[in-house]
Amino acid sequence: MDWYTGPSKPRFQLPAGAVDAHCHVFGPGAEFPYAPERKYTPCDASKQQLYALRDHLGFARNVVVQATCHGADNRAMVDACLSSDGKARGVATVRRSISDAELQALHEAGVRGVRFNFVKRLVDFTPKDELMEIAGRIAKLGWHVVIYFEAVDLPELWDFFTALPTTVVVDHMGRPDVSKPIDGPEFALFLKFMREHPNVWSKVSCPERLSVTGPKALNGEQAAYQDVVPFARRVVEEFPDRVLWGTDWPHPNLKDHMPDDGLLVDFIPQIATTAELQQKLLVTNPMRLYWPEEA
Numbered sequence: 001m002d003w004y005t006g007p008s009k010p011r012f013q014l015p016a017g018a019v020d021a022h023c024h025v026f027g028p029g030a031e032f033p034y035a036p037e038r039k040y041t042p043c044d045a046s047k048q049q050l051y052a053l054r055d056h057l058g059f060a061r062n063v064v065v066q067a068t069c070h071g072a073d074n075r076a077m078v079d080a081c082l083s084s085d086g087k088a089r090g091v092a093t094v095r096r097s098i099s100d101a102e103l104q105a106l107h108e109a110g111v112r113g114v115r116f117n118f119v120k121r122l123v124d125f126t127p128k129d130e131l132m133e134i135a136g137r138i139a140k141l142g143w144h145v146v147i148y149f150e151a152v153d154l155p156e157l158w159d160f161f162t163a164l165p166t167t168v169v170v171d172h173m174g175r176p177d178v179s180k181p182i183d184g185p186e187f188a189l190f191l192k193f194m195r196e197h198p199n200v201w202s203k204v205s206c207p208e209r210l211s212v213t214g215p216k217a218l219n220g221e222q223a224a225y226q227d228v229v230p231f232a233r234r235v236v237e238e239f240p241d242r243v244l245w246g247t248d249w250p251h252p253n254l255k256d257h258m259p260d261d262g263l264l265v266d267f268i269p270q271i272a273t274t275a276e277l278q279q280k281l282l283v284t285n286p287m288r289l290y291w292p293e294e295a
């Protein structure tokens with residue numbers, strides 16, 4: 001599906017300096033070809049379109065996360081960072097064959113993390129010893145590790161995740177099944193993961209992916225994705241200094257509907273209910289992680 005055209009202007013006024021801390025660029029494929037090993041072929045979504053959305057929604061900066069359809073070829077993401085006037089930083093995907101000089105070049109382009117993906121519909125398995133070796137190398141650059149996994153897989157991945165030597169950022173709250181009780185064992189394990197490991201952060205993003213009941217962020221809906229709200233709010237309120245938010249534009253692999261990105265921004269005050277929580281979620285925390293020299 002193509003992303004939503006003509007998103008509304010958010011009613012929620014983002015705080016000055018807000019960071020969209022999870023978004024992607026796709027190609028354009030003619031310039032930056034998609035990876036042969038990809039599991040999906042997206043529509044093109046260029047840096048110009050991403051930055052136009054940033055300005056329309058009222059964000060000041062972006063964190064461009066390497067999408068799996070580009071594999072470990074980071075050129076599109078790096079090009080987006082380099083063309084941003086310092087307003088974008090990046091998260092890369094790398095293999096163990098990467099040289100120190102190549103890592104240094106990524107750093108200079110604005111990359112501050114690597115992404116390890118464990119979602120089986122998106123990537124083939126990478127051995128954990130390879131990932132741990134990469135984590136050890138990027139730790140020396142002051143980078144962090146972004147992990148993407150599904151809630152049912154957390155028990156099996158626990159020992160690996162808790163051995164990582166860096167800050168660890170979980171994509172989309174570890175994809176909880178929000179049809180299960182918020183106080184049930186699955187989400188309790190995720191909260192325990194964050195509680196017992198102060199180096200673990202979470203993106204409280206992607207309600208449009210996690211919601212079962214909706215309502216969808218379409219047609220002016222101001223109370224979207226009600227079933228996700230208690231989960232995200234719990235994480236924001238218990239760990240206010242370790243949460244990030246992003247649009248996830250251009251929303252890879254959505255099959256049901258494409259949200260109106262303006263209404264997605266209007267979702268934020270449902271989960272970060274005070275100006276102080278909003279400031280941390282949208283400004284203080286992402287600045288500390290991605291622009292520490294300015295924070």
Ligand SMILES: O=C(O)c1cc(C(=O)O)oc(=O)c1
Nearest residue numbers: 066067068069122248252253
């Ligand atoms: O759930 C997904 O399909 C998805 C995919 C990707 C990616 O392909 O990189 O990134 C995301 O943040 C989410």
